[in-house]
Amino acid sequence: MPFNRDQMAARLADDVPEGWCVNLGIGMPTMVANHVPPTREVIFQSENGVIGMGPAPKEGQEDPWLINAGKQLITLAKGASFVGHADSFAMIRGGHIDLCVLGGFEVAENGDLANWATSENDTAPAVGGAMDLAAGAKRLWVIMEHTTKDGRPKIVERCGYPLTGLACVNRVYTNLAVLDVVEGKGFVVRDLAPGVTLEEVQAKTGATLHTQ
Amino acid sequence: MPFNRDQMAARLADDVPEGWCVNLGIGMPTMVANHVPPTREVIFQSENGVIGMGPAPKEGQEDPWLINAGKQLITLAKGASFVGHADSFAMIRGGHIDLCVLGGFEVAENGDLANWATSENDTAPAVGGAMDLAAGAKRLWVIMEHTTKDGRPKIVERCGYPLTGLACVNRVYTNLAVLDVVEGKGFVVRDLAPGVTLEEVQAKTGATLHTQ
Amino acid sequence: MINKIVQSVAEALAGVKDGSTVLIGGFGSVGQPDVLIEGLIEQGAKDLTIVLNNAGSGRIGVAKLMDQGQVRKIICSFPRSKDPVVFETLYREGKIELELVPQGTLAERIRAAGAGIPAFFTATAAGTLLARGKESREFDGKTYVMERALKADLALVEAWEADRWGNLVYRGSGANFNPIMAMAAELTVAQVQHIRELGELHPHMIGTPGVYVNRVVQVDRGGDWLKPEQV
């Protein structure tokens, strides 16, 4: 049975070790934080300058001056600190983020990522910090559905959409599988959702899947 | 009678208006701060990241964690703040220092300054922040003796020593005179020390002196 | 006596000229100088280039500034928002120009302007649409894009506290773009919640030294004015 969104986030969270500094993109990536157990210390960074986010605030305890990159109200973890945007992106661009998790439109077998515009002529495409994160994070994991709503593969030989970054994706978590992107080889299956077969995943993938 | 060193510093201090952010070089420039009356608020910046230095500490009240660029113990003025070196030199390089006061070996009539090395083969010349200040401050005033100890002019048509900065000096305060450096014209006499004549100053100067 | 505190928003924005480039701080509504934005609408300067992270939401603030026809061009990283109707309408109709810049590159370009760096190289956007027309260059086998400093005539920033020197203390995640924007403009105007006596602000808590700030105006509207749902 394919993973649902929560299970995808939980599957990814399982692979985040203690001590990493992690930036979570807007949307499904943000859900990953809910699945890291509080006993495992992971430092969540937000590009608006928060280093060490805690869980969402309880009702009535919101601080309107504390938001994340998705503009949701947040709390601070013990040990948190603040920086401005220049320093926050210095941290990102300078390779100090152990892991960035982003959503994706397409991931190619060479590690290219497309996740910000669906054509060269988008009405006002929004890029935010995605390109900085793609270029700067030590590791980039993408979390997304394996195919589009109408069944087209999002995991492909070459991206068709405008790129966010070149050769930047290290791993993809989908509702069907976990795939590593291996240089010179392409997609290598790391894990399958329970009850899902390799053949089924390959059929829904626009690139060759390799096994270990 | 020519100015002594204290009088030179006092003469320069007279020209510093309230509200300026001022960086004082090591040596005679540092003396300028002593001659700005406490009623006139001037913000003294030190390139090691202190913005708003106060007077020298009273004996027994030194804080060993508070030093200026000359490594002298200092105090903080009310309103002082700290930054690190990158931000301190961003302030300097970015043109946010209203005035920098430096010593000099030579100043040329095109505004060139030489103040860090006496030959291309100096044993380990030390530049410190002088080049950054010369390139970045809004105004650069040099305070120095009018001639070398053996009587050679330090105010010249072209510098002979290696340059600190090109066309960066706006004014020179010496023991004999105050000279403006005017683009396209050269040195213009702004003021003379009491009892000193223009002819006397010109005789000790290696460039033509203009009057208003 | 240095005193950068002015008594009204009108005074804070006096002299802003048509054609100005305006940096506007904040990320979401946090650290956004909303009262100064309203003031700029009242002040009426036209033909503006505005630089900020988002392109406004609904019909207030920056969206209203655009809706009034005061904005010729917007430089931002994220023109989408919950309710981007004003920007999207103007953009579709060709009535506003958009320069889309990755968020970190936007921040670094502004910082560069403040720090006297005319240009720098970054790997961000290398090989993508947003590097088109820009110089690329290899360093140690990797491709980088050259980006230029982004200077401005005016910066509107928001802080929690200020003193008469113009020193600013930020609250929570309220620093974001504000410290670098304060550095990068000819005229920096700060909207603050509290004015403190000189010496009351802790030297290590000051996020923007007053050297960067020209005018400070206090806008005290109690604790409830910040409505995150408007972001």
Next chain:
Amino acid sequence: MINKIVQSVAEALAGVKDGSTVLIGGFGSVGQPDVLIEGLIEQGAKDLTIVLNNAGSGRIGVAKLMDQGQVRKIICSFPRSKDPVVFETLYREGKIELELVPQGTLAERIRAAGAGIPAFFTATAAGTLLARGKESREFDGKTYVMERALKADLALVEAWEADRWGNLVYRGSGANFNPIMAMAAELTVAQVQHIRELGELHPHMIGTPGVYVNRVVQVDRGGDWLKPEQV
């Protein structure tokens, strides 16, 4: 549990290799990681390139490191000091290489390394001896020099307080080169006066987020160890 605190200077410097480039924080004696420098002398790594503002004084600290023959090259802005005998002797004898860098350019090159900027332009040193051999370029009619990022294998920094995440709080003028150096090395080791519980340090007072710090060692020598006359 994240815990970057180590129990000895030897542990803090374990694994430092010959040939390393080492950033050493501090300006004068303030913010200078003197105990870590002594530790590096004990540790014995050779053929080092050291990067710091001054070239040491007397026969202690950095001067001793050079005197022991551990340093191949020094990158600094101000090799002079009150008593520069060790450096000047080695330099005259051709036993140490010097790369002289203007102080602000030195800071920005280190910051660039930490911030993922491989190169940038600055007006500092344009047209002078220190721009020789470097690429120059005009922007808007003014000449600038291209400077490269200065990355390192090891950074030794000093701070007043730390917690187990490696967050650092600086005191007085003690930040200086430390925050940027902490960002620019593969391995960053901090010497601190006080260890605090996680959550005790004010989020706005933290000058270096622990993300940049690998190891923290406490060196408590009372209040009198800092002797400005040794600067």
